Amino acid sequence: MTTTTVDFASVFEIAQAVFAAMVDGDEGLLVPRDDVGAAIADPMVAWVNVHGPYPGRTALTTSSATAYTLVRALLDVPADTPMAQADIVDAFGEIANVVGGNVKSLLPGKGTLGLPHVGSSLPPTLDALVVVAPLAWRGEPLDIAVWFTQERGEEE
Amino acid sequence: MRALVIDDSRVMRRIVAGNLHSLGFETLEAQDGQQALDFLAAGEHADLACIDWNMPVMDGLTFVTKVRANPDLRGITLMMVTTESEESQIVRALAAGAHEYLIKPFTPDAIREKLEWLGLVSGGDL
Numbered sequence: 001m002t003t004t005t006v007d008f009a010s011v012f013e014i015a016q017a018v019f020a021a022m023v024d025g026d027e028g029l030l031v032p033r034d035d036v037g038a039a040i041a042d043p044m045v046a047w048v049n050v051h052g053p054y055p056g057r058t059a060l061t062t063s064s065a066t067a068y069t070l071v072r073a074l075l076d077v078p079a080d081t082p083m084a085q086a087d088i089v090d091a092f093g094e095i096a097n098v099v100g101g102n103v104k105s106l107l108p109g110k111g112t113l114g115l116p117h118v119g120s121s122l123p124p125t126l127d128a129l130v131v132v133a134p135l136a137w138r139g140e141p142l143d144i145a146v147w148f149t150q151e152r153g154e155e156e
Numbered sequence: 157m158r159a160l161v162i163d164d165s166r167v168m169r170r171i172v173a174g175n176l177h178s179l180g181f182e183t184l185e186a187q188d189g190q191q192a193l194d195f196l197a198a199g200e201h202a203d204l205a206c207i208d209w210n211m212p213v214m215d216g217l218t219f220v221t222k223v224r225a226n227p228d229l230r231g232i233t234l235m236m237v238t239t240e241s242e243e244s245q246i247v248r249a250l251a252a253g254a255h256e257y258l259i260k261p262f263t264p265d266a267i268r269e270k271l272e273w274l275g276l277v278s279g280g281d282l
Binding site: 018090102104105112113 | 164165166167168170171209210211212238239240242244259260261262
């Protein structure tokens, strides 16, 4: 049995640092949200898996509209400039990749990070949900969830 | 100065390249380590390579190992730019021959400071 240091505070700290560095240029636009459990309409989900002795996953979920806004902020693209769907998927996945890569450093074992995926829903997840961080970015819901298994999986 | 930006994310390549342009670099982009090796084998010149770790086809660590095994490519400064933040991974990359390691997310100041330390950018270039 292994203990974990993954909790709301650690996930929120990582997410704040990522959003400040990559998206907003400053902290403060990503904040905790009160309406925990509220469903996010028209979701876009980006996730990255950890492979190795303790498999895990980090996932970001927000509405498609918020994901588009997030990517525009990341790339400094004006609202009236068209963007390719491939770039939106790529950028949203990269944000999950950076958050997930930093969350991985909190997990036990020496796992390897997979490539990011983006979709409208998650594939079947692992058994142990460690933490869900209900957040809001510029007032719009954005959830971060972290899973990892407490028991050793297969080495890769 | 010319930099090779290697990342499977087009968006991340754009971000890294944008930072390098502001520091006076020309850039060439590759989507994985194999494509980067192909560019170099075809005669493309690079003073610096900024390398993601996790990529399909050929990952960044393999690219670093292959560049270091080729005497013709010893002049390239290799900097990992990756989300892999554990100390053990940093040690692996440096042991394989990377000169510097930048953890995502990074700020423009962070990339400039790394390149100053490597002697590729002077303090007055910004």
